[in-house]
Amino acid sequence: MDNQPDIKLERIDENRWRIPRDSRPGMRVDGIIYASEKLIPGIRGDRATEQVANVATLPGIVGASMAMPDIHWGYGFCIGGVAATDVEAGGVISPGGVGYDINCGVRLVRSELELEDIHPQISQLMAALFKNISAGVGKSGPY
Known part of the structure; x- marks a missing residue:
């Protein structure tokens, strides 16, 4: 209809x-x-x-x-x-x-950091985000 x-x-x-x-x-x-x-x-x-x-x-x-x-x-x-x-x-x-x-996983985070500030640690940052933020059924994260 x-x-x-x-x-x-x-x-x-x-x-x-x-x-x-x-x-x-x-x-x-x-x-x-x-x-x-x-x-x-x-x-x-x-x-x-x-x-x-x-x-x-x-x-x-x-x-x-x-x-x-x-x-x-x-x-x-x-x-x-x-x-x-x-x-x-x-x-x-x-x-x-x-x-x-x-809570579909939409997040808004404001930071004063620039890409140059985090670029040397980008791999560690991505690993920490993936570990600590739920990404769907069967995915990693504490929640």
């Missing part, structure tokens, strides 16, 4: 679909969904394309409002949603865009 007749969805190629920026007032960029044709009815059925279009209206958004193949209805962004914003253009950081309830 298609609950979103107002959201245009155009096929770009085998696994990419576009929601043109003229699909909804206020969209600043296109929406791009990465999914096979087989996945599209389910994606449209849970209104996730509406969330892709909504994210495309965010101030400072650059490129496109994107969704990966695991796309489904989320809190603000769809689950699987990706967006980049430019702070110089009024963009914001939204670590809670998909919600706070399931």
Whole structure:
């Protein structure tokens, strides 16, 4: 069942679909969904394309409002949603865009360190991060 007749969805190629920026007032960029044709009815059925279009209206958004193949209805962004914003253009950081309830592993860490500061220890840093941050079922980490 298609609950979103107002959201245009155009096929770009085998696994990419576009929601043109003229699909909804206020969209600043296109929406791009990465999914096979087989996945599209389910994606449209849970209104996730509406969330892709909504994210495309965010101030400072650059490129496109994107969704990966695991796309489904989320809190603000769809689950699987990706967006980049430019702070110089009024963009914001939204670590809670998909919600706070399931802790999918989204993290935001601010540091004053520069690449030159950590480059000599990059291998040790990556090993420590992998050891201490849960990365999914069956992966390493204390949680």
